[in-house]
Amino acid sequence: MKLSRSILAAHIAVREKPKNLRPEDLPLFEHEFKKKIDPVELFQLSNISIIKNVIFSPARLKFYTSLSNLFTVPKMKLIRKLWLFFLPFNKIENAIWISDEWSIDYFHWLTDALPRLIVVEELMAKDTVILPDSFKTKSYIGESLDLLGFKAYYNNYKRRLAVKQLHAASHIAPTGNFNKQVIGRLRDRFISKETMPFxxxxxxxxxxxxxxxxxxxxxxxxxxxxxxxxxxxxxxxxxxxxxxxxxxxxxxxxxxxxxxxxxxxxxxxxxxxxxxxxxxxxxxxxxxxxxxxxxxxxxxxxxxxxxxxxxxxxxxxxxxxxxxxxxxxxxx
Missing domain, CATH: 3.40.50 (Rossmann fold)
Structure with a gap:
């Protein structure tokens, strides 16, 4: 079975300039006027393990760090996590992965993590979202999932979590950048289009x-x-x-x-x-x-x-x- 497939094509994001842009301030913004946004892939992984908030496939002996991390994780650090594989573990049937090491922060949760959830939701039935146990401390995380109709499973990083079927989208865009189509769909999930702002x-x-x-x-x-x-x-x-x-x-x-x-x-x-x-x-x-x-x-x-x-x-x-x-x- 194919583990991933492309769901959003690569494109160039073109930004509107600031309305009061002064010529002397152009160097502050011009490198953001056009930005390459990479394609987005949907992953369907079977019989995998979450080990200290990193996704691991025992059958393939592979860590999917591109889904769980923004930065490169040293190979030896990954290997040292594997001792948890031999201890008692928790189980869950079906789940979604959307987080990385920055996702606990308000900006990154709303603009990096939740867009990944939106694209998975549109292709799959609603499932539980796996999150690090520390995310329980941020009320907006649970509140936003409730508003979107999802449940959270807060994973204890001291124990391995076995997941029968895991769905995850790759990062929608480099952090601080966005997919216009997806971020617009996320907004529509939170507010009514009939709202008249004043x-x-x-x-x-x-x-x-x-x-x-x-x-x-x-x-x-x-x-x-x-x-x-x-x-x-x-x-x-x-x-x-x-x-x-x-x-x-x-x-x-x-x-x-x-x-x-x-x-x-x-x-x-x-x-x-x-x-x-x-x-x-x-x-x-x-x-x-x-x-x-x-x-x-x-x-x-x-x-x-x-x-x-x-x-x-x-x-x-x-x-x-x-x-x-x-x-x-x-x-x-």
Whole structure:
């Protein structure tokens, strides 16, 4: 029996440019305007084992690390896992695999893992999703599976799990990139196409442990004048976040997981990202906005360090006002 088959062809993703792109900022974005997205394969594996969250076929003596990992796993590290094969184990009949070492994070769960589930679901009947035991700590993982009609099996990595039939899609796109067709289908599973958006939402990171705005009080004062609601998404369950975002026309926030929630906005929204200056690497929200058919705006801000994941930025309030007024022109 053939173990895999192609289900999505390779293609070139073409992104819409930022609506307020300045010529001098072109080097930050131009390498993302066109991106090669590899084909997607569906795997049907029989009588396999999950050993410390890696897929192993005893019959073929093969690890399927391309399905369970983003990065190369050293061969000796894989071999050292095999001692679990000779200990008592758990069993499950049919299951789906969608995760890798980054999937526990909010952005990667919604934009990397769940798209893999969507393409498997469309070709197979619903099954249990195998996840590492540590994923139980993230409420949005179980909530999202419930909303999509799936059950989770949280695997104890200290014991081998024998699976009679495992279905898995290869990664849909390199992380930070997307398959426009699939990410659109995922959005449609969460929100109604009849939703009429009207809200303007500002996502605060005041409660976050890193990546903050030093003058956020001034930012909030300004955006409130333009009708933006201030929200702390970590205070809400996933269902509440989806409810808010399905009514949202304009989303504004600092680079961070909260911007992932543009996934739950109806098409033709506006996304405004506050970015760390000179960062040409972290373009995931620009690319996501384009593939979800949202207008993308940005503002570069002075940061205390180059590392966008740990930076604290200071926003130029007058420049912020200029971009907001470009998004929401006053009609006289």
């Amino acid at each position: 809200r303007k939402i500002y996502i605060s990171r005041e409660k976050a442990t890193k990546r903050k705005i030093t003058n956020e009080a001034a930012v909030i004062e300004l955006v409130s004048v333009y009708g933006y609601e201030i929200h702390f998404f970590e205070d809400y369950d996933l269902k509440k976040q989806i409810e808010i975002m399905s009514q949202t026309k304009s989303l504004l926030g600092l680079h961070g997981a909260g911007l992932t929630n543009m996934l739950f906005m109806p098409c033709n929204g506006q996304v405004f990202e506050l970015r760390n200056e000179n960062d040409a690497h972290n373009n995931c929200y620009f690319s996501l906005a384009s593939d979800l058919d949202h207008e993308y705006y940005y503002l570069l801000n002075t940061g205390d360090i180059e590392d966008t994941h740990r930076v604290e930025i200071t926003v130029d309030i007058s420049k912020l006002k200029t971009v907001i007024e470009l998004m929401h022109p006053v009609i006289h």
